[in-house]
Amino acid sequence: MYLVDLHAHTRFFHGHRSLGDRFDPLGARVLTEMAARRGLDGVATTNHDYYTHLNTAADAVTLPGIEITTDRGHVLVIGPDPPAETKPGALSPAEAVALAHDRDCAAIVAHPFRNSTVRELTAVPFDAIEVNGKHPRSRPLVEKLASERNLPLVGGSDAHYPFEVGRAYTIVECDRLTPEAVVEAIRDGRVEAQVSRSTLDEVVRRGYRAVHRRKRVIDAIERPTPGVGTPPGEESTE
Incomplete structure (x- = not known):
């Protein structure tokens, strides 16, 4: 059994690819060191729309x-x-899943109730659905969705x-912590989503809720027409 955060990023900013490429090795090292401190056995680096192989010496x-x-x-x-x-934006969810499966990877619906309508696609063969660490209060909705789709739940921060x-993570039942073993465990349903309730995590979540509330107020001022400009699923976040 291993504890793995299946959704993490090596940088705190988007864009600026050349700068990010130089920063990523440091970001990955700090990320894995923090994961080890929090008692995790592994962490997936899931940067937005790119993957770079990074060697880290952390636990x-x-x-x-x-x-x-x-x-x-x-x-x-x-x-x-x-x-x-x-x-x-170039791929449809079905194309992304096909690409994942062609490369022997698992395809997971990320934060299904935030800025997403992927959850509405019942015919796409996803492997799992994520309980996202930014808004764990949506978990009952995610559990219902996973039950309807007969898919396992995984956790990612x-x-x-x-x-x-580590504010959300996945218990993975496998003998060795390898990418292949994790994919197999997800497809077999030998995974379980967990949410951390530490003091730090609760403080961070309260901060995000305040930011989201302020953002919705700003959106309402700038776009006063009801329903206009609200990303799909945003109403279900924290």
């Missing part, structure tokens, strides 16, 4: 992954051979800062 294993921005929302691809780069890693 936590680094698993390959990518967070693909499809035309309907985000899909996590985790496994031995994720795509090196994808163009944001969606960390963009190292101190966020």
